[in-house]
Amino acid sequence: MKNYVKVGVAMAAMLTGFTLQAVTSKSDARREAKMYAISVWNAGCSGSTRNAWDDMVDDWYDEITNQGFSMFGWCWWGHCGDAYSRDGRAVNGTIRNSWFADASVVGWGNDTPRLDEGDAVMIATHGADSSGVWSGSMRINESGAGDCSLRRDEMDIGDSDLEFLHLSSCNSMDRNQWSNWWRAFDGAHQVDGFHGFMWIGNGLISNYGDFANDAFDGSISSAWLDNHYVPNISGSDDQCPVAYAVGSSRNDVRNRLFNERYDNVYSDPNQVNWWWVTYISGCDPSNETAL
Numbered sequence: 001m002k003n004y005v006k007v008g009v010a011m012a013a014m015l016t017g018f019t020l021q022a023v024t025s026k027s028d029a030r031r032e033a034k035m036y037a038i039s040v041w042n043a044g045c046s047g048s049t050r051n052a053w054d055d056m057v058d059d060w061y062d063e064i065t066n067q068g069f070s071m072f073g074w075c076w077w078g079h080c081g082d083a084y085s086r087d088g089r090a091v092n093g094t095i096r097n098s099w100f101a102d103a104s105v106v107g108w109g110n111d112t113p114r115l116d117e118g119d120a121v122m123i124a125t126h127g128a129d130s131s132g133v134w135s136g137s138m139r140i141n142e143s144g145a146g147d148c149s150l151r152r153d154e155m156d157i158g159d160s161d162l163e164f165l166h167l168s169s170c171n172s173m174d175r176n177q178w179s180n181w182w183r184a185f186d187g188a189h190q191v192d193g194f195h196g197f198m199w200i201g202n203g204l205i206s207n208y209g210d211f212a213n214d215a216f217d218g219s220i221s222s223a224w225l226d227n228h229y230v231p232n233i234s235g236s237d238d239q240c241p242v243a244y245a246v247g248s249s250r251n252d253v254r255n256r257l258f259n260e261r262y263d264n265v266y267s268d269p270n271q272v273n274w275w276w277v278t279y280i281s282g283c284d285p286s287n288e289t290a291l
Helices: 053-064 175-184 202-217 220-228 250-259
Strands: 007-011 032-037 069-071 074-077 085-091 120-124 127-129 134-137 149-151 164-168 190-195 230-234 237-247 274-280
Touching: 032 053, 053 085, 053 120, 053 164, 053 202, 175 190, 175 237, 175 274, 190 220, 202 220, 220 237, 220 250, 220 274, 237 250, 250 274
Parallel strands: 032 085, 032 120, 120 164, 164 190
Antiparallel strands: 007 274, 069 074, 127 134, 134 149, 190 237, 230 237, 237 274
């Protein structure tokens, strides 16, 4: 699904078909993709079953890691040497808070071998806005302080490896959260999510693979908006994707948001002085006001 729409841009004030491509050699190790998806809540934490959710994320995971076929120095299909490696797929099981929380923020956090070990990661789970902070539902009620909800203010992303985090989760990038999402960045480049409710269903599966495919040909932010914006997805309600990046300067953050691709990854921001967000102008979701 392609939607060509008017894109809105918000900026913070300063804080303190078939294409044949040549195969290029890569001096660094292949980048890594990871996925975490909860579709059934029956292991200690509550949530409504969404059977298609893991299928949606699998479509992204399969495409970002699709090496395809190369011959005589040309990439005939797939992403060949630019494809990410399959570094971890967790569906239901024992997904818990500590996997995504950071020990520098909460003592029980342990994201280094999980969330923060991948280069591009997608998390699919029920989400909510908790007084201006995204809260994601976990599957296991972890002992101690790590309970059934992961909060953005328990996260510190990118201090190990993570560059791109995609949240298939309601209210994961609500407008009232934009002024504080940068606080979770510590080397990460971009977080993509949704303003208001997002939707799950078999008819949306291919959008996730299309997003991954397009993010090799154009910016990750544009691919996220183009493939996940769905007008009138439920009555008059829209699905409203949002892309959020940080940088050391105004030019740096603009460049990152509009030019970083899965196969064109910049170095980590040396400082987080600016944030910038793109969204669909006029998008009007359920559970939030129009953008």
